[in-house]
Amino acid sequence: MLLSTAKILHSAEPDPPSQNPARLTELSLEQLGDIEVTSVSKQPETVWQTAVAIHVITQEDIRRSGATSLPELLRLAPGVEVARIDSDHWAVGVRGFGDQFSKSLLVLIDGRSIYTPLFAGMYWPAHDTLIQDIDRIEVIRGPGGTIWGANAVNGVINIITKPTAATHGALVSVGGGSLDRGSVAVRYGGGDEGFSYRAYAKGINRGPEFHADGADFDGWWTAGAGARADWTRTGGDEVTLQGEVSRGDHGQRVSISTFSPPGLQPLDGALEAWGANLLGRWQKELPTGKGFRLQAYYDGTSWDAPHFAERRDTFDVDFLAHLTLARRHRVTWGGGARRSPSVFTPVVPTLDFSPREHTDTIAGGFLQDEIMLVRDRVWLTLGAKVEHNGDTGAEGLPSARILWTPAPSHTFWSSVTRAVRTPSRIERDLQQTTFSAFTPTAIGPVPVFIRVTGNDDFAPERLLGYEAGYRTRLAHELYLDVAAFHNQHDRLGSFDIGTITVETSPPPLHVLAGVHYVNGVDGTSDGFEVSPDWQLNPTWQVKGSYSFVKVDLATNPASVDVNAVSRYEGSSPHHQARLQVHATLPHRAELTTAYRYVSRLPALKIADYHTADARVAWRPVSDLELFVSGENLLQPYHTEFAHTPGPFVGIARSVFAGFTWTSRNAAP
Amino acid sequence: MVLLTAAVVTLLASSGADALQARSEYELKAAYLYSFGRFVEWPAGDPRASGDFIICVLGSDPFGPALDATVSGVTLRGRKVVGRRLSTAAGAADCHILFISASEERQLETIVGSLAQAGVLTVSDIPRFVGRGGMIQFVVSGGRVRFEIDLRPARDANLTLSSELLRVAAAVRPDREQRQ
Numbered sequence: 001m002l003l004s005t006a007k008i009l010h011s012a013e014p015d016p017p018s019q020n021p022a023r024l025t026e027l028s029l030e031q032l033g034d035i036e037v038t039s040v041s042k043q044p045e046t047v048w049q050t051a052v053a054i055h056v057i058t059q060e061d062i063r064r065s066g067a068t069s070l071p072e073l074l075r076l077a078p079g080v081e082v083a084r085i086d087s088d089h090w091a092v093g094v095r096g097f098g099d100q101f102s103k104s105l106l107v108l109i110d111g112r113s114i115y116t117p118l119f120a121g122m123y124w125p126a127h128d129t130l131i132q133d134i135d136r137i138e139v140i141r142g143p144g145g146t147i148w149g150a151n152a153v154n155g156v157i158n159i160i161t162k163p164t165a166a167t168h169g170a171l172v173s174v175g176g177g178s179l180d181r182g183s184v185a186v187r188y189g190g191g192d193e194g195f196s197y198r199a200y201a202k203g204i205n206r207g208p209e210f211h212a213d214g215a216d217f218d219g220w221w222t223a224g225a226g227a228r229a230d231w232t233r234t235g236g237d238e239v240t241l242q243g244e245v246s247r248g249d250h251g252q253r254v255s256i257s258t259f260s261p262p263g264l265q266p267l268d269g270a271l272e273a274w275g276a277n278l279l280g281r282w283q284k285e286l287p288t289g290k291g292f293r294l295q296a297y298y299d300g301t302s303w304d305a306p307h308f309a310e311r312r313d314t315f316d317v318d319f320l321a322h323l324t325l326a327r328r329h330r331v332t333w334g335g336g337a338r339r340s341p342s343v344f345t346p347v348v349p350t351l352d353f354s355p356r357e358h359t360d361t362i363a364g365g366f367l368q369d370e371i372m373l374v375r376d377r378v379w380l381t382l383g384a385k386v387e388h389n390g391d392t393g394a395e396g397l398p399s400a401r402i403l404w405t406p407a408p409s410h411t412f413w414s415s416v417t418r419a420v421r422t423p424s425r426i427e428r429d430l431q432q433t434t435f436s437a438f439t440p441t442a443i444g445p446v447p448v449f450i451r452v453t454g455n456d457d458f459a460p461e462r463l464l465g466y467e468a469g470y471r472t473r474l475a476h477e478l479y480l481d482v483a484a485f486h487n488q489h490d491r492l493g494s495f496d497i498g499t500i501t502v503e504t505s506p507p508p509l510h511v512l513a514g515v516h517y518v519n520g521v522d523g524t525s526d527g528f529e530v531s532p533d534w535q536l537n538p539t540w541q542v543k544g545s546y547s548f549v550k551v552d553l554a555t556n557p558a559s560v561d562v563n564a565v566s567r568y569e570g571s572s573p574h575h576q577a578r579l580q581v582h583a584t585l586p587h588r589a590e591l592t593t594a595y596r597y598v599s600r601l602p603a604l605k606i607a608d609y610h611t612a613d614a615r616v617a618w619r620p621v622s623d624l625e626l627f628v629s630g631e632n633l634l635q636p637y638h639t640e641f642a643h644t645p646g647p648f649v650g651i652a653r654s655v656f657a658g659f660t661w662t663s664r665n666a667a668p
Numbered sequence: 669m670v671l672l673t674a675a676v677v678t679l680l681a682s683s684g685a686d687a688l689q690a691r692s693e694y695e696l697k698a699a700y701l702y703s704f705g706r707f708v709e710w711p712a713g714d715p716r717a718s719g720d721f722i723i724c725v726l727g728s729d730p731f732g733p734a735l736d737a738t739v740s741g742v743t744l745r746g747r748k749v750v751g752r753r754l755s756t757a758a759g760a761a762d763c764h765i766l767f768i769s770a771s772e773e774r775q776l777e778t779i780v781g782s783l784a785q786a787g788v789l790t791v792s793d794i795p796r797f798v799g800r801g802g803m804i805q806f807v808v809s810g811g812r813v814r815f816e817i818d819l820r821p822a823r824d825a826n827l828t829l830s831s832e833l834l835r836v837a838a839a840v841r842p843d844r845e846q847r848q
C-alpha cells in the first residue's frame with residue numbers, strides 16, 4: 001500500500017531526473033559501475049553471484065555435446081548422475097539418490113513442471129523437446145524449496161528455451177545413426193521488434209540398446225510440434241504464449257504377475273504417450289527495480305502402458321514479484337496454486353491404485369529478502385515458503401544463504417535449507433501384487449504373492465541441507481567452482497511387512513504377504529563437486545568435474561526393511577569424473593571429446609565404467625553445419641543401471657551423423 | 669494518514685534524489701555504450717565522420733526500449749547519436765559502436781574477423797568475448813555492470829582507447845605485440 005502510493009506520487013512529479021534513463025548518460029564511468037543491477041532470484045542471475053551450487057549448460061555446451069535427449073545433456077553438469085537403463089529410460093539423481101523415478105529432483109521446462117505426482121519423478125521419454133530451441137539448462141544442486149516448493153529436495157533443473165527473437169529464420173536439422181536411427185527437426189520463426197514467433201516440428205526414431213538375449217524391446221519413436229509467440233511493449237511488458245503437442249511409442253519390457261500359473265511373466269510392449277501443454281506468461285520490469293511475472297499453464301498427459309494407463313490434467317498458476325527497498329533489500333515474493341486431477345486405469349489385475357481417481361493440489365506463497373549487509377561485499381538472503389498440499393497438509397520451507405565477494409574474482413557462499421518431498425501416488429495409493437514363489441502345502445504347491453500397498457499415513461520425506469561453496473577465477477580464463485554439502489535426511493521411504501493372509505478369490509487359492517510403505521530410514525549424505533573451466537586460448541577449451549557423494553543411512557526401529565539402506569546407499573556412484581576438451585579448428589571445423597568415469601553401484605551389481613564421446617563438426621558455409629558424433633566409444637557396450645525385469649541392458653557404442661542448416665538471420 | 673504521508677515523502681526523498689538507484693542491466697549497458705563513445709578516438713579520415721554517431725545492435729536485441737531512450741536527444745562530439753538494429757553483420761562497418769548480442773555467439777569469430785580493420789568498437793556480453801577477438805566485454809559482478817578490455821583488436825582497428833577507460837575497466841588484456 002505504502003509502496004503503491006509512493007509510486008503514484010512519484011510518477012506524478014514532472015519528469016523526476018532519476019526516472020529518466022537518459023540521465024545515466026551524464027554519469028561518469030565509475031558511477032555507472034556503482035549502479036546496482038536489478039534481478040529476480042527465480043530468473044537467471046549471474047551464476048557467479050549466487051549463493052547456490054548452480055551450473056549452467058549453455059547452448060554452445062549443448063551443441064558441442066552432440067547429445068540428442070534431455071537426460072543425456074544433464075551429464076554435462078557436475079553432481080548429476082545420469083544412468084541410461086535402456087534406450088528410453090534413464091535414472092537421474094543429483095547428489096545421490098539416482099533412481100528411475102528420479103525422486104527428490106524437480107525439472108521445469110520454461111517454468112512448467114514435468115515432475116509427475118504419479119511416481120514422484122520424471123518420465124523422460126515423454127519430454128523430448130527441440131534441442132536447438134534450448135537457450136540454457138540451469139542445474140541447481142541441493143535443496144531449492146524456498147523458491148521452487150516441495151520436491152525440490154536434491155536439485156532443481158530449469159530448462160529454458162530461447163526467446164522467439166533469437167530464432168528468426170528457418171532451421172532444418174536431419175540426422176541418422178546406429179541408435180538414433182532417424183531424426184528430423186524443422187523450425188521457422190519471424191517477427192519484428194514488438195512481436196515475434198516460431199513454430200517447430202520434430203520426430204525421432206531410436207533403436208534398441210544392446211541385449212544379450214536379442215530381445216530388442218526398447219526401440220521407440222517420438223514426434224512433436226510446438227509454437228511460441230512473444231510480444232514486447234515499450235512499457236517493459238513482455239507477454240509469451242507457447243504450446244506443444246507430442247506423441248510417442250516407448251518400447252519396454254515389464255513383468256506381469258498373474259494369479260494363475262506361471263505367476264510371473266515378462267511382457268514386451270510399448271507405452272503410448274500423448275502430451276499437450278499450453279503456457280501463458282506476462283512479465284513486466286520497471287526501471288525502478290520493480291517487476292512481476294504472472295504465469296499460467298495447462299499440461300495434459302495420457303500414458304497407455306502394457307500394464308497400466310494414466311490420464312492427467314495439470315493446471316498451474318504462479319505469480320512472482322520483486323522490488324528493491326532502500327537500496328539494501330531486494331525483496332521477492334510470490335505465490336501459486338496447482339490442481340492436477342488424474343485417473344488410473346488398471347490393465348492387469350495385479351497393478352491397481354486405490355482410489356483410481358485422485359486430484360493432487362498444491363497452494364503456497366513465499367517471501368525472500370536479499371539484504372546487502374556490506375556494500376558490494378556481503379549479501380544475506382532469508383526466505384521461507386509455506387506450501388499446502390491436499391494429501392499431507394502444510395509444509396514450511398525456510399532457507400538462509402550468505403554470499404561474500406572479498407574481491408571480484410572470489411565468491412564464497414554458504415546456506416542452510418529445509419526441503420521436503422511429498423508422497424507420490426505410489427506411496428499412498430498403490431495396490432501391486434507380485435508373484436514370489438510356490439510354497440508346498442498339504443494341498444499341493446500354493447503360490448505366494450507380495451502385495452505392496454500404499455500408506456495414507458506416509459509422511460513427506462524431509463531434508464535439512466548445509467552447503468558451502470567457493471568460485472574463483474584462478475587466471476584470466478581459468479574458472480573454478482567448488483561446492484560441498486552435508487544433508488540430514490529424515491523419514492525416507494522404506495517397506496514394512498504387514499499381515500499374511502490367504503485369498504481364494506481370484507482363484508486359485510494363494511497366500512498374500514502384505515508390504516506397505518513407511519518412513520523408516522534416516523541418515524545423512526555428504527559430498528562435494530569440483531568443476532574447473534579453462535579457455536586456454538581461443539582454440540582450446542577444457543571443462544571438467546569431479547563429484548563425490550557418500551550416503552550414510554540407518555533403518556529406524558519402526559521398520560524391518562533390510563534392503564532399503566543398501567538400496568539408497570548403493571544405487572548412486574561415490575565417484576564421478578568428467579573431462580571435456582573442445583577445439584576450434586581451422587576452416588570452420590571443431591572437435592569436442594568428452595571422457596567420463598562412473599564408479600560402481602554395489603546395490604545394483606553394476607561395475608564401474610569409463611567411456612568417451614566425440615563430435616566433429618564442420619561448417620563449409622556459415623549457414624550449414626555437418627557433424628558426426630560418437631557416444632560410448634571405449635567399449636562395444638557397458639551397463640549403467642539395473643533393468644527390471646530381466647538381464648542387464650548394454651548401453652551400446654553409437655554413431656550419429658547429420659546436418660543443421662539455418663537460414664541467414666537465424667540464430668541456431 | 670499524516671504518518672503515511674510523512675513516510676511517503678521520506679521514501680520519495682531518499683529514492684527520488686538518488687541517481688544511483690537500481691537500474692535494469694540493459695539500461696546500464698546502453699548508458700555504457702554511449703559513454704564508450706566519449707572515451708574512444710576513431711581514426712582520422714573516418715568515412716563516417718560527417719554523419720551521425722551510430723550505435724548498432726547486432727542480432728536479438730536485449731535492450732528493448734533502453735537504447736533508444738538513452739540516445740534520444742544526446743550528442744557525441746557534436747554529432748547526433750543514433751541507435752540502429754542489424755540482423756546481419758553486413759552493415760556493421762557503418763557503425764561506430766557495435767553491440768553483438770548473445771544470439772550471435774556462434775558466428776562471433778566470423779563477425780569480429782570481418783570487422784577487424786573496419787574501425788568499429790565491438791562490445792558484447794557474450795562470455796569470453798574478450799579473448800575471442802572482441803574489444804569490450806560487459807561483466808556483471810557483485811550486482812554491478814563492469815567491463816573488460818582487450819587492447820589488441822582495438823589497436824588492429826586503429827581505435828585509441830583513453831587512459832580513463834582503461835583505468836575504470838575491471839580487467840585489461842594487454843596488447844602483446846607478437847602473439848604466437
